[in-house]
Amino acid sequence: MPDLDAPPRVLHGIGVGPGLAAGPVARMASPPALPDPRPVTDPDGELADAVRALEATEADLRARADAATGEARDILSAQAMIAADPTLREGVAERVRSGDDAPHALRTTFDRHREILAALGGYLGERAADLDDIAHRAIAAALGRPMPGLPAPGHPFVLIADDLAPADTVGLDPETVLALVTERGGPTSHTAILARALGLPAVVGCAGILDVPDGTLVTVDGTSGRVGAGVGEEEAAAVRARAADERSRLAAGRGPGRTADGHSVDLMVNIGSAADLRGVDLDGVTGVGLFRTEFLFLDRKDAPGLDEQVAAYAEVFSLFPEGTVVVRTLDAGADKPLPFLGLPEEPNPALGVRGLRVARDRPHILETQLEAIARAAERATADVWVMAPMVSTPVEAEDFVARARAYGLHTAGVMVEVPAAALRAERLLEVADFLSIGTNDLSQYTLAADRQSGALADLLDPWQPALLQLIGACAAAGGRGGRPVGVCGEAAADPALAPVLVGLGVTKLSMSPRSVPAVRARLAAHERAECEELARLALDAADAAAARAAVLSAGP
Template sequence: MAETLKGLGVSSGRAAGRVCRMAGPPELPAPSPVTDAGAELNRAMEALRATVSELAARAEKAPDADAKAILEAQSLIADDPSLHESVETSVRSGKSAAHAIDEACAHHRRALLAAGGYFAERAADLDDIRNRAVAAALGLPVPGVPDPGHPFVLVAGDLSPADTVNLDPGSVLALVTEKGGPTSHTAILARARGLPAVVACRGAGDIGEGTWVSVDGLRGEVEVGIGEEAAAEIQRRADDDRRRTRTVRGPGRTSDGHPVKLLLNIGSAADLAPRDRAPSAEGVDAEGVGLFRTEFLFLDRREEPGYEEQVAAYAAVFRAAPGGHVVVRTLDAGTDKPLPFLGLAEETNPALGVRGLRVSRVRSEVLDTQLDAIAEAARATGAEPWVMAPMVTTVGEAADFAGRARARGIARVGAMVEVPAAALRAGRLLKELDFLSIGTNDLSQYTFASDRQHGELADLLDPWQAALLQLIADCAAAGKAAGKPVGVCGEAAADPLLATVLVGLGVTSLSMSAPGIPAVRESLAAHSLERCRDNARLALAADDPAEARKAIVPGR
């Protein structure tokens, strides 16, 4: 009898096939006396250097900008002097190279988990560094993605960026992990490759090798033990759906012609170029860029990228963007996403601290340089970018940001709505701003007081939660009253059925990873505006996400 496991759906789509499991981490041998501490230290440092080199080499071969930035950051972690000092201390205390690396990584991992939030999500990076370096110290092969010679569903405790970055969608049908969250690297890279993915899936570790399963990356469900015939039928329908949606072209609109802009979430100009391993931005016929995450230019840099470097990076995006429409988000970093050059103090609760626009309170020159560079890139390319700030909370913050941007000739200025305070005052914010863009991931986290990394609370982060939809509705109503656009740029926008609800609430644009656009375009084309409004009313009236999904009637 089939069993359904629940997790957090982080990349929509369905797939079915046989399970292949990732091999476990290298096992440590029993401790033994160390007779030559110098030799052990050399062995440990060489293993770390080999890990740094391997990750850097994988970054150079990465198929897209997100993957490249993630692997480069991971290489920097492996090369961090504080980690090397911890390894040396452990060796000097009598540990072998492999045991010293394991002990040092465990120490730093505990610190990351204790910090919570974004820091906790980086613990998986340290686990991967540990496994690679320990394997190198022991002379063992590093565990990697299996190659059974047939398409398969990959199941693992967690996946590192180095494991995920070169996954072939022709072989890997879907991803299922026991750990992870909606902003984990597994989630980011799965969406970039169009692979259905479920993370934080309790019980995934008990799925046997070769078991037939189906994966629903939208609902976060894994059905175990379905049988070969059922799996083949599910996969056939999924393949048919993908082929059909790729034939639907043109601007986003409902069946009765109501326009809804379908836009891309990107990290750099490289995301707008054709890619070998995922549908290209050009291939999905997007109407522009709804979220340009500029932090990938800053990620884990020891020095701030200079003015000229920033101008070149922004100009490259402005030239490559479909339709020339680009919404730029200024640096979204801080104590929850630490950048070494910012020099920010550690905080007890980084998610509630200095992050996003708040960084300008202590390092105003970082935002000023970025705004100067965006304005110059716009002049050089003739583009008219829209620019928005993350983590805007008050009307005063909105007015200050708008003034600084407009003083530099930036005409369209907006804000991310990521905290309930901004949603509740959306009408007043729009007296200072030209548009709003709703980040559903953070808005869910702050509305439900639920850490995005906490697998046990995944149901609270479900974007079908009525309280979240009500805040989105309030923002959309404020936009309609002001005659100004309100979009959604969180990954909730990539849910084809939820997209009809968001449009019914009054959202004017939906921005997502490239693979999500075809299915959303097709879904909107199958619903009239009035049906979208009916769906919105039904979803708002539901007491839980499951009830909301069941209440929605697909089609005209």
């Protein structure tokens, strides 16, 4: 039972899911404890048990992926691929031959793979955290125990956890879970991405949250990152009332994105397939700012054929007969391994062959995709744009644009995800029709901070002035050349940051569909000159926390 006489505490983390909530906390249950090792008398049977556990884990993750949409589906599909990795089974077999029982063979093998991935850093370093969840599930299956899922206290609650695995969030009901607060994680972690997709207030990197007893009444501010623990019912009721007012205000807002004085800002959505738009209110949305095409390529031994790609792209294009759809070509490579690519291992995949660089050795993958996009665009009335990920130089941009235009794709741009591209934005726009800034990777490379490192979450905050300065340089180049510059990373989904981005000169913001109403409302509260002043305040700040505080204290 919580100590009702304990004084309230204020905890601080990074707000990644805007909004307010109040309610009692309930924590994610811990995975089953590993029992003491036992003698192995039947190695073949032990290995069979371990393999069955991996197969059951893979099947469960695939089922969860099938039930999910958007990035949750992509993440879970990738986890299922990891569970099916033959090298895991080989490692388990080796441990069983050395005398380990099935659960301990699984634990040791997963630990070894985790160390390898963590040492590689970058995107593969992020997968190290995924291995923990897969290992817990496989060990639970080997022990014949259910994997603990979401708590079910019988009333709405604020979910607290060390971190949340994607599989844990698939069955999450926003009507029951009021907010998410985790001890670990950063602004681009899976928890942050999925919280925005669900429209939940969320705070990550909140030190001390796991010390809060179950049932304690808390308030959560997903914008500022403030969590009040042990508050009274009167304060909680006031926060609930403010949250209800905010929901009513957002529901009443309609129409396109614009500032208070009428400056137009395109509000667009990020999707992985047409399924992500089912039941979504697209009022005021001008199109898709980021169509991630990876979902077609996941979990395959061979690349999808031309006809399959044409059908998938055409389905999305048909949903925006009068809008724009920006297609990102395959964002994969050695750091996002796809079996059919057959790329060699690299000492540092985060700085290796990924994104557009795959076309250096596997040009047919890009050529087939561009042809499929062009064929789908021929039968559509949508305005189809195409862009390449991980472009670093004007030469790369020129080559990609030439390839796209050779297939009849007349609007071709590039993503800005590395500082070199941002610094040469003006030269890029001499050949590219537009820029789209991927703030998740740009923050990682600019601040030299692994996206999955909870200890460095403050450096990955999209409010970092250095990151904002690079965004401003891109936007300024676009303004001088009369070219659009958008943001499609997680930063675009932050309502408080939206006026800052517009003040820097960004013309398009693309985000999860649930984020659109709050971003639209925040822009409507500021005139363009005010946005420019907020951008100046953020750029002048010493760090991300100071930038956020300065902007939040300056206006609504």
